[in-house]
Amino acid sequence: MQNRPSSNTTDPVSITLADRLFDTLQRAIVEGEIAPGSKISEPELARQYSVSRGSLREAIGRLEARKLVERKPNLGARVVTLSYEQLIEIYQVREALEGMAARLAAQNMSETEIEELQTLLEEHGHEIEEQHGQAYFQKQGDLDFHYRIVQGSKNHQLIGLLCDDLYHLLRMYRYQFGMRSKRSQQAYEEHHYLINAIAAKDPEMAELLMRQHIRSSRRNVERMLLES
Amino acid sequence: MQNRPSSNTTDPVSITLADRLFDTLQRAIVEGEIAPGSKISEPELARQYSVSRGSLREAIGRLEARKLVERKPNLGARVVTLSYEQLIEIYQVREALEGMAARLAAQNMSETEIEELQTLLEEHGHEIEEQHGQAYFQKQGDLDFHYRIVQGSKNHQLIGLLCDDLYHLLRMYRYQFGMRSKRSQQAYEEHHYLINAIAAKDPEMAELLMRQHIRSSRRNVERMLLES
DNA sequence: CTCGCTTAAAGTGTCGACAATTATTAACTA
């Protein structure tokens, strides 16, 4: 789910070179291969990936739009530096946007989509029982679940903001801070309540539960980062 | 307020050429000089503004990031086409994000910021009394008010999403659909309630009022567009 | 006359080079 070929085009694989470069660099940054705060040297990267500086600059521009790099005129681009404050800010935005997404999903998700989501949740449940799925659940499964609800909102603005912009930043934080929580059991239960509200077509309740869920997740992160 | 020199850099005027081009094109698109849905011909615009295609492409890339143009590989870029459905989507996103912004503003705005906001609101009141300020109120004053609350949230993610991305799209709709509402009196009152909640440091109430305010605004738009 | 193919034109994607700006080093003075 998380590694769709390109940004948001429905076409097969990324056609243009700058697109592929963008995907490659985004993955490298998100997964930490290129360290946060490090400088992006255009000549060096261009040589490294055997592309022109022009194509590279286009890719960098799109990374900047997604707030994965910051560029200052005549000074070049740097990978963003992650901070506790920014992570909190992201959770606040998520609470607002995903709360709305859950509300809309309760109105707009099709029956088959709901069933697929329930199936996905059952799988997560099994993985938790088997105990070795904890890491997976927090790293991918959780985002997977949220991802589908956002899609279910059918609001393209919302989908773009969350799936194209925020989620990549969030994944970067997870890689960087090693955010595996012992909260998977609780998160699983909260997901369960949430999907029930959606299946019951209760927008108000869906939004409420989603916001509580994300607030809990945020508090968990706060605890985790303050003790380290 | 709405025409800051560049995107979000604190530097003086836009230094780089692509930056100026970006500002120019953004204004031209938002104000309708370049028609929605029209094709962006790189050679033509490059000649028209006497710049290289490279610089132009960088500017277009940033317009794409703000969803003011859509680009398809090997086919070029077009100014976005505005639709009723998309406008509704934007209002839903605004309700979520600005609701959160109001909540945070109630927690984080300084006393002086609150006073300035009250002063601004009084001016709006006078303009409405004098009757000839209606158009102004809806066109700029309203966004001005919302703009300041968003700033008052002190959440940079939120500020970026709303002020750098969504608001320009919204202004484009206002220019394009000629959205002047007869709702200025009611909107003024709602702004009044809202600022009281903020001054009282009541986050819950502030968010509630802001969401109601935006929902009202959305319903007004729905009415207006359905009768035309 | 229409449909399909071939071919020319225009447009986008990519590249390497030059110009302008910033960072670095070296020399020089106090």
Added chain:
DNA sequence: TAGTTAATAATTGTCGACACTTTAAGCGAG
């Protein structure tokens, strides 16, 4: 030796040219 300035190197910004793709026009067969 420390600080300042000048010269040099490296990096970014901008440009024009070439390669590939898409579109349009022209042409021929049915």
